[in-house]
Amino acid sequence: MSVVASMMRSLKDYDFKILTTMERLHLRYEYIPVEVLARQLRKSIEDLMESLDKLHKLGLVSRWKQEYLGYALRQYGRDALALKYFVDHGVLDAVGIRLGVGKEADIYDGLSPSGLRVAVKFHRVGRSSFKQTKRLRSYGEASSWYRQSCIAARREFEALEALYPLGVKVPKPIAHNRHVVIMGVIIGDPLYVVTDLPDPSLTLREILENVKKAYREASIVHADLSEFNVVVTQDFDVLIIDWPQWVSARHPRSLEYLKRDLANIARFFNRRFGLTVDLEEELKNIRG
Numbered sequence: 001m002s003v004v005a006s007m008m009r010s011l012k013d014y015d016f017k018i019l020t021t022m023e024r025l026h027l028r029y030e031y032i033p034v035e036v037l038a039r040q041l042r043k044s045i046e047d048l049m050e051s052l053d054k055l056h057k058l059g060l061v062s063r064w065k066q067e068y069l070g071y072a073l074r075q076y077g078r079d080a081l082a083l084k085y086f087v088d089h090g091v092l093d094a095v096g097i098r099l100g101v102g103k104e105a106d107i108y109d110g111l112s113p114s115g116l117r118v119a120v121k122f123h124r125v126g127r128s129s130f131k132q133t134k135r136l137r138s139y140g141e142a143s144s145w146y147r148q149s150c151i152a153a154r155r156e157f158e159a160l161e162a163l164y165p166l167g168v169k170v171p172k173p174i175a176h177n178r179h180v181v182i183m184g185v186i187i188g189d190p191l192y193v194v195t196d197l198p199d200p201s202l203t204l205r206e207i208l209e210n211v212k213k214a215y216r217e218a219s220i221v222h223a224d225l226s227e228f229n230v231v232v233t234q235d236f237d238v239l240i241i242d243w244p245q246w247v248s249a250r251h252p253r254s255l256e257y258l259k260r261d262l263a264n265i266a267r268f269f270n271r272r273f274g275l276t277v278d279l280e281e282e283l284k285n286i287r288g
Protein backbone atom coordinates (compact mmCIF):
# COMPACT_ATOMS: atom_id res chain seq x y z
CA MET A 1 0.00 0.00 0.00
CA SER A 2 1.28 3.44 -0.88
CA VAL A 3 1.93 6.33 1.45
CA VAL A 4 -1.09 8.10 -0.01
CA ALA A 5 -3.41 5.16 0.54
CA SER A 6 -2.42 4.56 4.14
CA MET A 7 -2.60 8.25 4.85
CA MET A 8 -6.14 8.49 3.47
CA ARG A 9 -7.25 5.64 5.67
CA SER A 10 -6.21 7.22 8.91
CA LEU A 11 -8.01 10.50 8.26
CA LYS A 12 -11.41 11.29 9.75
CA ASP A 13 -13.97 13.89 8.68
CA TYR A 14 -12.77 16.24 11.40
CA ASP A 15 -9.20 15.99 10.09
CA PHE A 16 -10.42 17.00 6.66
CA LYS A 17 -12.33 19.87 8.19
CA ILE A 18 -9.08 21.11 9.72
CA LEU A 19 -7.24 20.74 6.42
CA THR A 20 -9.96 22.57 4.43
CA THR A 21 -10.09 25.37 6.96
CA MET A 22 -6.31 25.67 6.81
CA GLU A 23 -6.42 25.84 3.05
CA ARG A 24 -8.83 28.77 3.26
CA LEU A 25 -6.81 30.54 5.96
CA HIS A 26 -3.66 30.22 3.86
CA LEU A 27 -5.04 33.06 1.75
CA ARG A 28 -4.18 35.26 4.72
CA TYR A 29 -1.39 33.44 6.56
CA GLU A 30 1.70 31.56 5.52
CA TYR A 31 1.61 29.85 8.92
CA ILE A 32 -1.81 29.82 10.51
CA PRO A 33 -1.84 30.76 14.20
CA VAL A 34 -3.36 27.97 16.30
CA GLU A 35 -5.71 30.46 17.98
CA VAL A 36 -7.12 31.58 14.64
CA LEU A 37 -7.64 28.01 13.51
CA ALA A 38 -9.31 27.04 16.79
CA ARG A 39 -11.66 30.02 16.59
CA GLN A 40 -12.65 29.18 13.02
CA LEU A 41 -13.33 25.57 13.95
CA ARG A 42 -15.06 26.48 17.25
CA LYS A 43 -12.80 24.10 19.12
CA SER A 44 -10.66 24.44 22.18
CA ILE A 45 -6.95 24.76 21.55
CA GLU A 46 -6.35 21.51 23.50
CA ASP A 47 -8.73 19.57 21.26
CA LEU A 48 -7.28 21.04 18.14
CA MET A 49 -3.68 20.39 19.22
CA GLU A 50 -4.40 16.70 19.53
CA SER A 51 -5.57 16.52 15.93
CA LEU A 52 -2.78 18.78 14.70
CA ASP A 53 -0.24 16.51 16.37
CA LYS A 54 -1.63 13.58 14.44
CA LEU A 55 -1.64 15.50 11.14
CA HIS A 56 1.89 16.59 11.87
CA LYS A 57 3.04 13.02 12.51
CA LEU A 58 1.42 11.96 9.24
CA GLY A 59 3.42 14.63 7.43
CA LEU A 60 0.36 16.57 6.28
CA VAL A 61 1.14 19.83 8.06
CA SER A 62 4.28 21.60 9.17
CA ARG A 63 4.74 23.41 12.44
CA TRP A 64 6.25 26.83 12.98
CA LYS A 65 7.29 28.04 16.39
CA GLN A 66 8.57 31.56 16.46
CA GLU A 67 6.65 34.70 17.25
CA TYR A 68 3.63 32.45 17.52
CA LEU A 69 2.74 28.79 17.10
CA GLY A 70 1.46 28.20 13.59
CA TYR A 71 0.79 25.43 11.13
CA ALA A 72 0.93 25.17 7.34
CA LEU A 73 -0.28 22.57 4.90
CA ARG A 74 2.42 20.43 3.38
CA GLN A 75 2.40 18.67 0.04
CA TYR A 76 0.72 15.55 1.43
CA GLY A 77 -1.93 17.67 3.12
CA ARG A 78 -2.85 19.19 -0.21
CA ASP A 79 -2.74 15.76 -1.86
CA ALA A 80 -5.18 14.52 0.77
CA LEU A 81 -7.60 17.38 0.06
CA ALA A 82 -7.60 16.69 -3.66
CA LEU A 83 -8.06 12.93 -3.11
CA LYS A 84 -10.93 13.62 -0.73
CA TYR A 85 -12.59 15.74 -3.44
CA PHE A 86 -12.33 12.86 -5.93
CA VAL A 87 -13.68 10.35 -3.44
CA ASP A 88 -16.61 12.64 -2.55
CA HIS A 89 -17.38 13.17 -6.23
CA GLY A 90 -17.46 9.49 -7.00
CA VAL A 91 -14.46 9.34 -9.32
CA LEU A 92 -11.98 7.61 -7.04
CA ASP A 93 -12.16 4.74 -4.62
CA ALA A 94 -8.58 3.83 -3.84
CA VAL A 95 -5.02 4.80 -4.62
CA GLY A 96 -2.39 2.13 -5.06
CA ILE A 97 1.23 1.94 -6.07
CA ARG A 98 3.27 4.60 -7.77
CA LEU A 99 3.30 4.15 -11.55
CA GLY A 100 5.90 6.71 -12.34
CA VAL A 101 7.92 9.62 -11.13
CA GLY A 102 8.41 12.29 -13.72
CA LYS A 103 10.28 15.51 -13.87
CA GLU A 104 7.46 17.44 -12.32
CA ALA A 105 4.83 14.94 -11.23
CA ASP A 106 4.13 11.75 -9.27
CA ILE A 107 1.77 9.29 -10.91
CA TYR A 108 -0.16 6.70 -8.89
CA ASP A 109 -2.33 3.81 -9.84
CA GLY A 110 -5.94 4.32 -8.76
CA LEU A 111 -9.28 2.58 -8.82
CA SER A 112 -12.62 4.17 -9.71
CA PRO A 113 -15.81 3.17 -7.83
CA SER A 114 -16.85 1.13 -10.87
CA GLY A 115 -13.60 -0.82 -10.68
CA LEU A 116 -11.84 0.95 -13.53
CA ARG A 117 -8.10 1.51 -13.26
CA VAL A 118 -7.08 5.14 -13.46
CA ALA A 119 -3.88 7.14 -13.25
CA VAL A 120 -3.66 9.84 -10.57
CA LYS A 121 -1.17 12.53 -11.50
CA PHE A 122 0.04 14.88 -8.75
CA HIS A 123 1.68 17.92 -10.31
CA ARG A 124 4.85 19.09 -8.54
CA VAL A 125 5.97 22.11 -10.50
CA GLY A 126 9.43 23.29 -9.57
CA ARG A 127 10.64 19.99 -8.23
CA SER A 128 13.13 19.54 -11.03
CA SER A 129 14.69 22.90 -10.37
CA PHE A 130 17.49 22.68 -7.83
CA LYS A 131 16.97 26.19 -6.49
CA GLN A 132 13.44 25.32 -5.46
CA THR A 133 14.19 22.20 -3.41
CA LYS A 134 14.39 24.06 -0.13
CA ARG A 135 10.97 25.55 -0.70
CA LEU A 136 9.48 22.11 -1.24
CA ARG A 137 9.33 21.59 2.50
CA SER A 138 6.56 24.06 2.84
CA TYR A 139 3.60 23.84 0.57
CA GLY A 140 1.76 26.91 1.75
CA GLU A 141 -0.46 29.07 -0.39
CA ALA A 142 2.34 31.61 -0.31
CA SER A 143 4.56 29.30 -2.34
CA SER A 144 3.87 30.31 -5.88
CA TRP A 145 4.80 26.88 -7.12
CA TYR A 146 1.78 25.27 -5.51
CA ARG A 147 -0.35 27.71 -7.48
CA GLN A 148 1.69 26.79 -10.54
CA SER A 149 1.00 23.11 -9.92
CA CYS A 150 -2.73 23.88 -9.87
CA ILE A 151 -2.42 25.78 -13.13
CA ALA A 152 -0.42 22.91 -14.63
CA ALA A 153 -3.13 20.43 -13.65
CA ARG A 154 -5.90 22.59 -15.06
CA ARG A 155 -4.04 23.16 -18.31
CA GLU A 156 -3.17 19.51 -18.74
CA PHE A 157 -6.79 18.54 -18.17
CA GLU A 158 -7.89 21.19 -20.69
CA ALA A 159 -5.57 19.77 -23.34
CA LEU A 160 -6.70 16.19 -22.72
CA GLU A 161 -10.35 17.29 -22.90
CA ALA A 162 -9.74 19.00 -26.22
CA LEU A 163 -7.62 16.23 -27.74
CA TYR A 164 -9.16 12.97 -26.55
CA PRO A 165 -12.57 13.41 -28.26
CA LEU A 166 -10.79 14.21 -31.54
CA GLY A 167 -9.06 10.87 -31.45
CA VAL A 168 -5.58 12.21 -30.75
CA LYS A 169 -3.82 9.43 -28.85
CA VAL A 170 -3.71 10.78 -25.31
CA PRO A 171 -4.89 9.37 -21.95
CA LYS A 172 -8.61 9.75 -21.33
CA PRO A 173 -9.38 12.78 -19.14
CA ILE A 174 -11.53 11.85 -16.12
CA ALA A 175 -11.35 14.61 -13.51
CA HIS A 176 -9.15 17.29 -12.05
CA ASN A 177 -8.97 19.13 -8.75
CA ARG A 178 -6.37 21.48 -7.29
CA HIS A 179 -2.95 20.19 -8.51
CA VAL A 180 -4.16 16.69 -9.42
CA VAL A 181 -5.45 15.14 -12.65
CA ILE A 182 -7.17 11.78 -12.99
CA MET A 183 -6.88 10.13 -16.38
CA GLY A 184 -7.09 6.78 -18.02
CA VAL A 185 -4.19 4.52 -17.16
CA ILE A 186 -1.89 3.42 -19.95
CA ILE A 187 0.11 0.26 -19.85
CA GLY A 188 3.29 0.50 -21.83
CA ASP A 189 6.87 1.66 -21.95
CA PRO A 190 8.13 5.17 -22.45
CA LEU A 191 9.60 5.43 -25.93
CA TYR A 192 13.12 6.13 -24.65
CA VAL A 193 13.46 2.59 -23.26
CA VAL A 194 12.10 0.94 -26.41
CA THR A 195 14.85 -0.61 -28.50
CA ASP A 196 12.76 -2.94 -30.62
CA LEU A 197 9.89 -1.87 -32.86
CA PRO A 198 8.36 -4.01 -35.61
CA ASP A 199 8.26 -1.00 -37.91
CA PRO A 200 10.02 2.10 -36.52
CA SER A 201 9.02 4.29 -39.47
CA LEU A 202 5.37 3.44 -38.87
CA THR A 203 5.66 4.40 -35.20
CA LEU A 204 7.39 7.62 -36.18
CA ARG A 205 4.64 8.36 -38.70
CA GLU A 206 1.97 7.76 -36.07
CA ILE A 207 3.57 10.19 -33.65
CA LEU A 208 3.79 12.82 -36.38
CA GLU A 209 0.17 12.24 -37.40
CA ASN A 210 -0.92 12.83 -33.81
CA VAL A 211 1.11 16.04 -33.67
CA LYS A 212 -0.57 17.12 -36.88
CA LYS A 213 -4.07 16.30 -35.66
CA ALA A 214 -3.52 18.19 -32.43
CA TYR A 215 -2.22 21.18 -34.39
CA ARG A 216 -4.80 21.21 -37.16
CA GLU A 217 -7.93 20.24 -35.27
CA ALA A 218 -7.31 21.66 -31.79
CA SER A 219 -4.64 24.31 -32.47
CA ILE A 220 -2.51 22.70 -29.78
CA VAL A 221 1.27 22.35 -29.75
CA HIS A 222 2.64 20.00 -27.08
CA ALA A 223 5.80 22.05 -26.47
CA ASP A 224 7.63 19.37 -24.48
CA LEU A 225 7.49 16.48 -26.87
CA SER A 226 10.32 13.96 -26.76
CA GLU A 227 10.92 10.24 -26.32
CA PHE A 228 10.17 10.79 -22.61
CA ASN A 229 6.59 11.83 -23.22
CA VAL A 230 5.56 9.16 -25.68
CA VAL A 231 4.36 5.78 -24.39
CA VAL A 232 4.40 2.66 -26.55
CA THR A 233 1.83 0.01 -25.66
CA GLN A 234 2.19 -3.75 -26.00
CA ASP A 235 0.45 -3.56 -29.38
CA PHE A 236 2.91 -0.86 -30.42
CA ASP A 237 0.31 1.89 -30.32
CA VAL A 238 1.64 5.27 -29.30
CA LEU A 239 0.22 7.69 -26.76
CA ILE A 240 1.42 11.20 -26.15
CA ILE A 241 1.43 12.18 -22.47
CA ASP A 242 2.39 15.13 -20.26
CA TRP A 243 0.55 18.16 -21.67
CA PRO A 244 0.61 20.94 -19.00
CA GLN A 245 2.91 23.20 -21.02
CA TRP A 246 0.98 23.08 -24.29
CA VAL A 247 0.58 26.30 -26.23
CA SER A 248 -2.02 27.44 -28.69
CA ALA A 249 -1.05 27.59 -32.35
CA ARG A 250 -1.75 31.32 -32.05
CA HIS A 251 0.89 31.71 -29.35
CA PRO A 252 3.74 33.94 -30.66
CA ARG A 253 6.30 31.19 -30.08
CA SER A 254 4.20 28.21 -31.15
CA LEU A 255 6.20 27.69 -34.33
CA GLU A 256 9.43 27.58 -32.38
CA TYR A 257 7.95 24.98 -29.99
CA LEU A 258 6.51 22.92 -32.81
CA LYS A 259 9.89 22.85 -34.54
CA ARG A 260 11.57 21.79 -31.31
CA ASP A 261 8.99 19.02 -30.73
CA LEU A 262 9.60 17.68 -34.23
CA ALA A 263 13.36 17.97 -33.92
CA ASN A 264 13.34 16.00 -30.64
CA ILE A 265 11.36 13.15 -32.15
CA ALA A 266 13.43 13.17 -35.34
CA ARG A 267 16.67 13.10 -33.38
CA PHE A 268 15.53 10.14 -31.31
CA PHE A 269 14.40 8.08 -34.31
CA ASN A 270 17.61 8.91 -36.10
CA ARG A 271 19.84 7.94 -33.23
CA ARG A 272 18.03 4.76 -32.30
CA PHE A 273 16.61 3.50 -35.58
CA GLY A 274 18.67 5.29 -38.23
CA LEU A 275 15.67 7.05 -39.75
CA THR A 276 15.84 10.52 -41.25
CA VAL A 277 13.09 13.10 -41.19
CA ASP A 278 12.94 16.09 -43.50
CA LEU A 279 11.99 18.63 -40.85
CA GLU A 280 11.03 21.42 -43.26
CA GLU A 281 8.84 19.04 -45.22
CA GLU A 282 7.23 17.71 -42.07
CA LEU A 283 6.57 21.19 -40.76
CA LYS A 284 4.82 22.10 -44.02
CA ASN A 285 2.79 18.92 -43.86
CA ILE A 286 1.63 19.71 -40.34
CA ARG A 287 0.87 23.39 -40.83
CA GLY A 288 -0.72 22.96 -44.25
Ligand SMILES: Nc1ncnc2c1ncn2[C@@H]1O[C@H](COP(=O)(O)OP(=O)(O)O)[C@@H](O)[C@H]1O
Binding pocket: 099, 100, 101, 102, 103, 104, 105, 106, 107, 119, 121, 171, 183, 184, 185, 186, 187, 190, 228, 229, 241, 242, 243
Ligand atom coordinates in the same frame (compact mmCIF):
# COMPACT_ATOMS: atom_id res chain seq x y z
N1 LIG B 1 -1.91 7.89 -17.80
C1 LIG B 1 -0.83 7.22 -17.35
N2 LIG B 1 -0.89 5.89 -17.15
C2 LIG B 1 0.18 5.22 -16.70
N3 LIG B 1 1.38 5.77 -16.43
C3 LIG B 1 1.52 7.10 -16.61
C4 LIG B 1 0.43 7.89 -17.09
N4 LIG B 1 0.86 9.17 -17.18
C5 LIG B 1 2.14 9.17 -16.78
N5 LIG B 1 2.57 7.92 -16.43
C6 LIG B 1 3.92 7.55 -15.94
O1 LIG B 1 4.49 8.60 -15.20
C7 LIG B 1 5.65 9.13 -15.83
C8 LIG B 1 5.68 10.65 -15.72
O2 LIG B 1 4.52 11.20 -16.29
P1 LIG B 1 4.51 12.57 -17.08
O3 LIG B 1 3.09 12.87 -17.43
O4 LIG B 1 5.49 12.54 -18.19
O5 LIG B 1 4.96 13.63 -15.97
P2 LIG B 1 6.27 14.52 -15.79
O6 LIG B 1 5.84 15.94 -15.99
O7 LIG B 1 6.67 14.31 -14.40
O8 LIG B 1 7.31 14.11 -16.79
C9 LIG B 1 5.56 8.64 -17.25
O9 LIG B 1 6.83 8.47 -17.83
C10 LIG B 1 4.86 7.29 -17.09
O10 LIG B 1 5.77 6.30 -16.70
Ligand SMILES: [Mg+2]
Binding pocket: 102, 103, 228, 229, 242
Ligand atom coordinates in the same frame (compact mmCIF):
# COMPACT_ATOMS: atom_id res chain seq x y z
MG1 LIG C 1 7.12 13.70 -18.74
